[in-house]
Amino acid sequence: MANIALQNIAHSYKPDPKGPDDYALKRIDTVWEDGGAYALLGPSGCGKTTLLNIISGLLTPSEGRVRYNDGDVTDLPPEKRNIAQVFQFPVLYDTMTVYENLAFPLKNRKVQRSVIEERVLEVAEMLDLTPFLKKKAAGLAADAKQKISLGRGLVRSDVAAILFDEPLTVIDPHLKWQLRRKLKEIHERYGLTLIYVTHDQVEAMTFADKVVVMYEGEIVQIGTPQELFENPMHTFVGYFIGSPGMNFLPCTVEGNLARITGSDIPPGIPPGTPPRIPPRIPIDQETAALAEKAEGKLELGIRPMFLEVHDKAVDGGLPVAVKGVQDQGSFKILTLKLAEHTLRAKLAEGKTVPAEKAWVRFPQDRIKLFAGGRLVRKGESKSDG
């Protein structure tokens, strides 16, 4: 059992890093609680595997310290830390049987034979591997192989955390959720800290209590799936979480109105055409005041499901052109054009689908303003962002 503290971790693969661009990880400082199920979510190349390898000890960070329960483990090799890791592709010892594979980490640690047998049988039972124990591991299917890799972590009674590096990539879709459920079950039964790297938001959301969203070598937000969805702290979180992602409109703030910017005259319209009045969206007074002071490019964000779409002109509705409808079964996704900006809206089943022209309303309490990519927040000090 361990909580894991990352203190000012930064890592560069170059021997002599100059600017921030040379760093794969830029300053990470956070504490992960004992017994939590964390998902590290981010696109390829955002540094999530690097971070995982730093936690497991396969990499030593260029800067900062890693602590397990206040014990500094930064310079300890992986076998001296009480962690296990499951890799993207199942790693097996081909020439051994399933039993020998599971017993291997214990055998290396000179555990008594009787204890080994007891642990292996228990873990095999847990992972439904009992019928295969006497078989060579090499001949099994990908999901069974991945379970063996997981089992090699579970057999060690001293293991505090299990790290997963995109472990379901090679698994058939219908087996994925079975394995994920198995992981949940193990998590509940043993209370281990689980850290799970993935670029699949569905996987992250269903697996984890807390999702750690990473972007360009930084942690941009740690939160429950609901927090990430409702309160993205960064435009990247808004864009990456949810399908489709959040709508973003570049804007400026005038009083309590957000004025949507962009070229007011769309390309293709001959010069001399009178400029159209740019759309304005009323926003919260306090947020507007903060946004006016904030540095960086201002953007207004709203989730597709919170956009109100009407097929008739309504009070405060902005006229938009309907460019496309995508039927997703239980809901529809509309592609809308507001001036030259594209918006997506989620329309619940049964609602009338407007043809060609529609009016959208931005509910004030659902609008988020971002300055330089970061959320403009009222009445809070910056903390975990």
Add this chain to the structure above:
Amino acid sequence: MDKWEDNKAWFLVLPVFVIVAFSAIIPLMTVVNYSVQDIFGPGQRIFVGTEWFKEVLHDTRLHDALWRQFLFSGLVLLIEIPLGIAVALTMPKKGWGVSVSLVTVALPLLIPWNVIGTIWIVFTRPDIGLFGKAINSMGIAFDHTASPLDAWITLMFMEVWHWTPLVVLLAYAGLRAIPDAYYQAASIDGASAWAVFRYIQLPKMRGVLTIAVLLRFMDSFLIYAEPFVLTGGGPGNSTTFLSIYLVKIAVGQFDLGPAAAFSLIYFLIILLFSWLFYQAIQNVGKGDAP
């Protein structure tokens, strides 16, 4: 019979067939032809059936050459395979050292085979050779032209020096192909260096080692140029291997019939052993227990 036109496709195979015929089938059939006839001169021949085969199979000098050959190939495999793996394991995995060590290791492979024999003759000569002179002046009598043991030692050194690099290159390629995750998992599982070698590196090298064993067995079983240059099969008959003996019969004595029969038997032995090795290595670590 309405499919007749389609059979013209067979003509597409013709070029390959012609090439293979000239490169393999016709020469082989010529040998088969010689092996069942007694040839006195152009146009003068009689069919003798299996007589040459019987004669060759009862030739004690051939038996001796055969055992010598097995001993030689066995020693070659016993020394070169472990040595090659050991060298490959110590070679650098990245940086400038990789190309330097690869080129250095590969150098002996680039030298023509008869030149290698000559190099080692000069190297081990007791009067002027660096090695021969040095070891003789230390009081150890060493002369590969006089002592059969010395001839064998020299031959083995030459062979190991010449061909271990091939095993090194193959083993190195096999090692480099192992994904990092295996080493990482082993390190998390607390595996010792020996366990990593035994359970990861060796099983993962099985494919390339199969090739290495096959190539080294066949090449050493067919060895001709180097011992021919170095010892000429002597002293006495102590280093007369199958191919040297074969050439003595065919070219030295011009006994084409027995030589042809000998060649065919030689060919079958190599085929048999290659197949046995292949089967043996492919089956290692497979076979599921029920």
